[in-house]
Amino acid sequence: MSCNYSELICYSDIKDKQMKKLAVVTILFCVANFTFAQVSSFDTKMLQKTLMKINESLYASKYEVTNKEYIAFLDFLKENKKGDKYLLAQIDTAMWGSELAYNEPYIQHYHTHLAYENYPVVNVDYDGATLFCEWLTEQYNSNDKRKFEKVEFRLPSESEWIEAARGGNPVADYPWKGKSLKTNKGLYRCNFMRSKKDFTEDAVKLNNNADVTAPSKSYWPNKYGLYNMSGNVAEMLAEKGSTKGGSWKDTEEAMKIDGDGKFAKFEKPMPTIGFRYFMVVIEK
Secondary structure, rough: OOOOHHHHHHHHOOOOHHHHHHHHHHHHHHHHOOOOOOOOOOHHHHHOOOOEEEOOOOEEEEEOHHHHHHHHHHHHHHHOOOOHHHHHOOOHHHHHHHHOOOOOHHHHOOOOHHHHOOEEEOOOOOOHHHHHHHHHHHHOOOOOOOOOOEEEOOOOOOOHHHHHHOOOOOOOOOOOOOOEEEEOOOOEEEOOOOOOOHHHOOOHHHHOOOOOOOOOOOOOOOOOOOOOHHHHHOEEEOOOEEEEEOOOOOOOHHHHOOOOOOOOOOOOOOOEEEEOEEEEEEEO
């Protein structure tokens, strides 16, 4: 049996119950054949190292959720026969065609090849992101090695995201100090759509080699230790259909913390949209 993952997207629209069961089986088979290494256990200790304190009860992940993390989540759904949830959480690889004329390499490899395992997952919708957070919550709260008695992982509200992005400076325009998108050495601080003029500058060659997204640990973190709070991928908020932070296809203005990029509102998965999980401590 072989599968073309990009052809599986239409199965979510199937109405016939028997055909939908076949779709689930087919999808789960394809997940089993992803090229990422399978994750056999939930590493609570490693997860806790990625969480940075925002305030007394709120923590945020250092990084945007990666392909590797999301595939581990899909693998969990496969192993536990949660086919209905997988249908909601599936990656719509065909959406690369909405932003790129030459998209076949991304459709075939971005979400499955080891070279992209630490890049931010994109082309997932709000349901997939919230199911991922619910999975983290269940895994964390049932683990004996957890630091807190009870927590909840979820997408942030807009105000929580802004608080995290500002890194303790309530009037900051950007996640970094100052009002320039470049360092004193001429290096860009984030991944966004530059002008044609920018691509002639030597500095661009030094730190802007990303064709589209960059790895989740790119550029420099803010004062809270969070990477890519501006640019790379627009990050989903708890309010369905909303994002903050701007993306690799947004212009300079969208890199501001209070700015709104062209993908600030969305209705479907996009190659420009990913997410970052936040954690709320319920019981210490």
